[in-house]
Amino acid sequence: xxxxxxxxxxxxxxxxxxxxxxxxxxxxxxxxxxxxxxxxxxxxxxxxxxxxxxxxxxxxxxxxxxxxxxxxxxxxxxxxxxxxxxxxxxxxxxxxxxxxxxxxxxxxxxxxxxxxxxxxxxxxxxxxxxxxxxxxxxxxxxxxxxxxxxxxxxxxxxxxxx
Numbered sequence: 001x002x003x004x005x006x007x008x009x010x011x012x013x014x015x016x017x018x019x020x021x022x023x024x025x026x027x028x029x030x031x032x033x034x035x036x037x038x039x040x041x042x043x044x045x046x047x048x049x050x051x052x053x054x055x056x057x058x059x060x061x062x063x064x065x066x067x068x069x070x071x072x073x074x075x076x077x078x079x080x081x082x083x084x085x086x087x088x089x090x091x092x093x094x095x096x097x098x099x100x101x102x103x104x105x106x107x108x109x110x111x112x113x114x115x116x117x118x119x120x121x122x123x124x125x126x127x128x129x130x131x132x133x134x135x136x137x138x139x140x141x142x143x144x145x146x147x148x149x150x151x152x153x154x155x156x157x158x159x160x161x162x
Contacts, residue, residue, distance in 0.1 A: 001049065005017065008059060011057075032049040095133065135149045
């Protein structure tokens with residue numbers, strides 16, 4: 001069980017802080033919820049305590065893993081799938097997995113595609129979501145600003161494609 005003040009990661013929203021644990025009545029049954037606050041955008045989620053693990057809420061990665069992931073942006077590979085709807089579904093599944101390695105792959109391929117030929121509106125939204133998930137966690141782990149981390153990954157991808 002997480003404690004108030006813990007910084008954790010939600011698979012679809014990135015890192016945030018447990019502001020409180022509250023009990024609410026839902027369908028005639030009392031249930032405990034984490035009040036999860038995301039600093040960017042001011043979003044607050046109520047996550048059922050008993051299903052937090054099943055949802056994919058997890059602890060932050062370590063500094064060493066964060067550094068490895070940041071350096072992985074210097075190596076990009078071309079996307080294999082050209083079908084937009086299949087590519088979109090595959091990327092969405094990767095994001096939902098909660099696995100930061102999968103999020104990095106989505107982020108790298110979308111950034112590469114954006115630099116090379118541009119993105120559709122749907123993929124642009126997905127790029128924003130992937131950045132949100134990845135950068136909010138990395139910025140906390142390496143104790144840096146969101147904008148600095150975003151700039152670093154974009155520069156790495158640009159350098160890798162030249």
